[in-house]
Amino acid sequence: MSEIDIKRISYLAKLKLPLEKEEFYANSLKDIIKWVDNxxxxxxxxxxxxxxxxxxxxxxxxDEINKSNSVNDVLSNxxxxxxxFFKVPKxxx
Amino acid sequence: MSNNWExxxxxxxxxxxxxxxxxxxxxxxxxxxxxxxxxxFIDSGMPGMLPVMNFACIEMAIKTGYALNFNINKYSVFxxxxxxxxxxxxxxxxxxxxxxxxxEGFINIDNDGNQKKIRIERAHLEQDAxxxxxxxxxxxxxxxxxxxxxxxxxxxxYPDLSSAEEVVSYMSSLRQVLxxxxxxxxxxxxxxxxxxxxxxxRKKGGELGTRCEIKNLNSFKFIRQAxxxxxxxxxxxxxxxxxxxxxxxxFDTSTGxxxxxxxxxxxxxxxxxxxxDLLPVNLTQDQIDKVKTSVGxxxxxxLDKFIKDYKVDKDIAKIITVEKQNxxxxxxxxxxxxxxxxxxxAWLVGDIFAFIKENNLEVSSLNEKTxxxxxxxxxxxxDVISNKAGKEILPKVLNxxxxxxxIVKELGLEQVSDSGELEKxxxxxxxxxxxxxxxxxxxxxxxxxxFVGKCLKATKGKGNPKLINKILLDRLxx
Numbered sequence: 001m002s003e004i005d006i007k008r009i010s011y012l013a014k015l016k017l018p019l020e021k022e023e024f025y026a027n028s029l030k031d032i033i034k035w036v037d038n039x040x041x042x043x044x045x046x047x048x049x050x051x052x053x054x055x056x057x058x059x060x061x062x063d064e065i066n067k068s069n070s071v072n073d074v075l076s077n078x079x080x081x082x083x084x085f086f087k088v089p090k091x092x093x
Numbered sequence: 094m095s096n097n098w099e100x101x102x103x104x105x106x107x108x109x110x111x112x113x114x115x116x117x118x119x120x121x122x123x124x125x126x127x128x129x130x131x132x133x134f135i136d137s138g139m140p141g142m143l144p145v146m147n148f149a150c151i152e153m154a155i156k157t158g159y160a161l162n163f164n165i166n167k168y169s170v171f172x173x174x175x176x177x178x179x180x181x182x183x184x185x186x187x188x189x190x191x192x193x194x195x196x197e198g199f200i201n202i203d204n205d206g207n208q209k210k211i212r213i214e215r216a217h218l219e220q221d222a223x224x225x226x227x228x229x230x231x232x233x234x235x236x237x238x239x240x241x242x243x244x245x246x247x248x249x250x251y252p253d254l255s256s257a258e259e260v261v262s263y264m265s266s267l268r269q270v271l272x273x274x275x276x277x278x279x280x281x282x283x284x285x286x287x288x289x290x291x292x293x294x295r296k297k298g299g300e301l302g303t304r305c306e307i308k309n310l311n312s313f314k315f316i317r318q319a320x321x322x323x324x325x326x327x328x329x330x331x332x333x334x335x336x337x338x339x340x341x342x343x344f345d346t347s348t349g350x351x352x353x354x355x356x357x358x359x360x361x362x363x364x365x366x367x368x369x370d371l372l373p374v375n376l377t378q379d380q381i382d383k384v385k386t387s388v389g390x391x392x393x394x395x396l397d398k399f400i401k402d403y404k405v406d407k408d409i410a411k412i413i414t415v416e417k418q419n420x421x422x423x424x425x426x427x428x429x430x431x432x433x434x435x436x437x438x439a440w441l442v443g444d445i446f447a448f449i450k451e452n453n454l455e456v457s458s459l460n461e462k463t464x465x466x467x468x469x470x471x472x473x474x475x476d477v478i479s480n481k482a483g484k485e486i487l488p489k490v491l492n493x494x495x496x497x498x499x500i501v502k503e504l505g506l507e508q509v510s511d512s513g514e515l516e517k518x519x520x521x522x523x524x525x526x527x528x529x530x531x532x533x534x535x536x537x538x539x540x541x542x543x544f545v546g547k548c549l550k551a552t553k554g555k556g557n558p559k560l561i562n563k564i565l566l567d568r569l570x571x
Contacts, residue, residue, distance in 0.1 A: 012362055014177045051170050051192075051367045057375035058171075063112050063149035066119035069133040074238070077139075084128040085235035088179045091225065 004029050099297050100324045101304075102260055103252035105289040106267055107245050108277040109221065110153045116220050116244035117144030117187065117371075124283050128237040136241045138182030143370055150244040151374065153276040154194045154218055155384040157246060160274045160391055161213060161267075163198035165381050169217070171371040174363045179236050180223035188247075190365045193217035194374065200270065201393065202262045211263050212251040221245050246276070252291065252301075257320040261313050264288060269392045273417045287311040290320060293337070294327045302327070303337040307344050307351055319344040323351045395420050403427065403434035412442045418456040425460060430467035432474045440470055444487050465490045469497035476557050482506040510557040512564065515548075518556065519564050522547050533569050541565065 006026040010017045017025060071084050080087040115122050118135040135142040158165035170192040173185040195216040201208045221243035226235040248267065254260050268286055271277040278285050288311075293304035307323060310316045322344075327337050342351040367373075390398075392414050399410035399420075413419045423441055427434050445466070449456055459466070469490050473483035478501055486500050494500065501507055509515060522544065523530065533540040541562075548561045 008362075012175075012364070051373045052369075054372060056372050058146045058372045060146045060148040060151070061119070063114055063147050064119060065114045065121045067121065067131075067133070068119065071127070071129045071132070074129055074132045074134070074137050080233075082230070082233070082235055084130075085226070085237055086129070086179070087230075087233050088236055090227065090230075090232055090234050091179055 004033075097297050098294050098324075098328050100255060100320070101252045101293050101295060101301060102254040102320065103291045103304075104248075104250045104254065104260060104263060105291070106248045106250075106264065107221075107287050107289075108248065108267075108271055109285045110150055110244040110246060110276055111278050111285075112147060112149045112153070112244055114147055115242035116147055116150050116218065118242050120242065122243050123239075124280075124285075126239055128235075129239060131239045132241065136182075137238055138184065144187065144368075146371065146374070147244065150218055151194070151376070151380075152384050152387075153244075154216065154246055155376075155381055156274050156388055157216060157248075157271065157276055158195045158198070159385055159388045160270050161195075161198040161200055161216070161248075163195040163213070163216065165376075166192065166194055166196060167376045167378070167381070168192060169194040169374045171218075171368045171374070172365045173368045174219075174365055176361065176363060178222065178225075179234060180225045180238070180241070182223070182238065182241065186220055186222065187368055187371070188219035188365075189217035192373075200263070200266055202259065202266045204259055204262060209253075209259070211253045211259075214249045214251050216246055216248040219245050219247055252293075257317045260288075260290065260316055260320060264313065264316065266392075269415065273390075273392055274388055275417075281311050281313075284311055288316060290316065290323075292320060292323050292327070294324060294331070302331075303339050305337065305340050305342050305351075305353075307342045308354075310344060315344060315346055318349045319351055322349060326351065392417075399423075399434075399438070403438070405435050405438040409438050409442050412446075413438060416456065422456055422459055422463065426463045426467050426470075429463055430471055432467060432470045436474050437467070437470055440466075440483075440487075444484055445491075448488055448491050459491070462491060462493075465497060472497055472501060476508060476510055476559065477501070478506050479508055479554070479558065481554070482508070505555075507555065508557040509552050509555050510560055512560060515552070515556055515560055516564055518551050519548050519561065519568060522551055523568060530569060541569070544569070 004026045006017065006022050006029070009029070010025075075081050075084065075086065078086045110122075112122050114120060115131075115136065118133055120133050120136055121131045123131055135144060155165055157163070169189055171187050172190040174188045174190070175185040177184060193215045196214070198213040198216065199210050200213065201210050221240050223236055223238040223241040226237065229235050250263065254263055264286075268277075268279045268281075271286070272279040281287065287309055290307045290310060291304045292307065293302040295302045305323060305327070307319045310319055323342065330337055338353075340353045343354055344351050396410055396414045399405045399413060400407055403410075405413070413423050419441070423434075423438065426437050426441070430437070445459070448454075449459070466487075469483060469486060472478045473480060478486070482501070482504075486497060486504070486506065489495065489500050490497050495503070526544075529540050529543065533544075544565050545558065545561055548565065549556050549558065552561075
């Protein structure tokens with residue numbers, strides 16, 4: 001099993017971990033992965049990858065417009081808004 | 094900077110599909126609406142909302158598959174590409190990764206009169222993200238989710254391009270094809286078509302270098318500028334002993350420079366996995382075959398036809414085939430008259446296009462007026478009126494001021510093509526011109542122009558110049 005880079009994982013998950021908890025979480029994750037790694041014991045060399053268990057095809061719809069929600073519906077859960085925009089802390093890359 | 098460097102470029106082109114509704118939701122796929130007007134709970138990533146595939150997007154992908162010589166895959170899979178950004182409310186973009194709908198296509202581009210084949214690795218369907226506006230407030234970003242879920246076809250080329258000109262030629266050929274098959278409106282200004290440029294440099298024929306990706310270029314001018322700047326930048330780094338780091342670059346349109354996006358502490362890992370909300374796409378051969386008939390004639394086929402069958406000059410044929418609308422208008426005119434296509438083509442790219450440009454019109458707005466236009470061109474090509482008179486009348490005809498034949502009569506522009514009458518005028522014009530006549534007979538061609546001018550003037554500009562020329566030559570050679 002590869003080492004757990006807990007700093008990177010928390011960055012990718014956008015989670016802030018307190019420094020003193022890092023080791024705890026790293027060990028917890030290790031345990032989980034160790035358990036999942038049990039799957040590796042199964043020989044899958046002759047098995048095709050399966051992307052969905054139902055083996056059906058994607059459900060489709062026709063290209064038709066249906067406006068189901070208003071601007072106010074959509075913005076009603078926004079932490080903050082300015083006119084009809086969502087207003088969020090500055091993010092610039 | 095030494096000259097033995099070359100650039101190696103691959104392009105990722107994002108084409109917005111011009112469907113009515115979005116890829117996985119029924120919200121309108123429309124540019125320029127009020128902020129967050131075209132958003133529903135699926136687009137805004139509310140918990141529990143399920144995406145449902147818009148089949149028109151699949152059909153457009155198949156159409157593109159035919160037009161760009163792709164393998165059209167019956168089996169493709171939508172996956173989640175995970176990253177956090179405020180204009181991506183789901184926290185992931187639904188895209189195709191391991192199993193795209195199209196693989197291994199190509200397009201031939203015109204490169205200085207030669208054809209070059211550019212291979213295309215893949216094309217896949219994915220969702221567009223929303224828009225963040227950073228410059229309204231110093232502390233906050235404003236988010237408009239209208240664009241979220243807009244269907245994109247991302248077309249990824251192999252690194253077969255080796256100059257800014259080739260890239261522009263590739264991009265405009267792609268644009269032309271996508272517009273011909275009516276899957277994308279090609280409006281680069283509105284972002285309907287935009288490119289990420291992957292560029293590396295190497296010594297001529299040497300090994301590939303490390304590439305940098307310049308994101309989101311939405312005009313031919315910016316593409317050209319960004320490539321030229323980045324090419325120089327990479328060479329400068331290497332020649333001064335540095336190393337190119339694989340980076341994502343932004344192009345600053347105000348300075349014409351590229352700069353690295355704020356370097357990330359950790360490299361990205363999108364952790365793709367099949368989207369459990371969406372079953373794999375399983376197309377039947379019948380569904381794929383059905384689309385074929387809607388592809389229509391492609392730009393290259395039109396160009397060949399115009400040159401070979403209609404005998405239009407290559408350069409003029411190219412101008413006409415640039416946009417499908419032009420070609421439609423041209424072919425409609427040809428079908429309605431016996432005037433030579435070559436003659437029509439010259440008028441189309443000349444005075445007719447000039448009129449369209451001056452009046453800010455759509456080419457297609459003339460589709461209703463082809464009868465009047467061809468009637469007018471017939472009068473010119475039959476020498477009933479002069480070329481000059483034709484040019485004068487054209488705007489009146491296009492403005493709907495009457496039938497060409499009526500306007501000609503009204504303005505008294507009919508040419509004098511009665512040779513008896515013209516002979517009389519010419520004979521009069523030659524009286525007292527013994528000196529000039531002998532000049533002509535001793536080889537001065539310039540005198541001919543003088544005589545033609547004099548005769549035209551005597552007919553008040555209505556004499557048929559071709560006929561005048563002919564009669565004059567006859568007379569002068571005696």
